[in-house]
Amino acid sequence: MTRGPLVIAETVLEQGVFALRAVDPAADAELVHGWMNDPEVAEYWEMAQPVERVAAYLREQVASSHSTPYVGCVDGTPMSYWELYRADLDPLRHHYASRPRDAGVHLLLGPSAYRGRGLGAVLLRAVSDWQLRTDPYAERVVAEPDIRNARSLRAFERAGFRMARQIDLPGKRAAFMVRERTA
Secondary structure, rough: OOOEEEEEEEEEEOOOEEEEEOHHHHHHHHHHHHOOOOHHHHHOOOOOOHHHHHHHHHHHHHHOOEEEEEEEEOOOOEEEEEEEEEEOHHHHHHHHHOOOOOOOOOEEEEOHHHHOOHHHHHHHHHHHHHHHOOOOOOOOOEEOEEEEHHHHHHHHOOOOOEEEEEEEEOOEEEEEEEEEEOO
């Protein structure tokens, strides 16, 4: 069952209104598969898999007790894939000093036309603002982009995240990024 879109109302872009909608693994597998198999994305996400494997991955994310996958849309047009999660419940917690209710974020900008234009930073700020606003107990949002992904690191920094340190995760060396609640 697909839930309706979750609109981040404060995020009105030049291109239109940005909204998140819940992933439907059956309906979204081809779309996310195309993005994951883009060489620029595949280098960092390492999910260049057949569509069946991507669909299985999306089903795993939907079934997760601590992570929720979304497709980000601008005026209804899909343009990004998101995983919003409880980092303190995720295996990531074994790699840093987690705090209760730490929120986490993963972002993939899908079509290349949306990359390299500063949009990632705008959306990361809006979504992390939303995460902190909707969970009053969360003190921060964390992320762990691949340390080699300079564009992603810049987007996180421009969105208000700071690199706390580098961490070794299964399959990658990551920049552990933190955005603290300010008020």
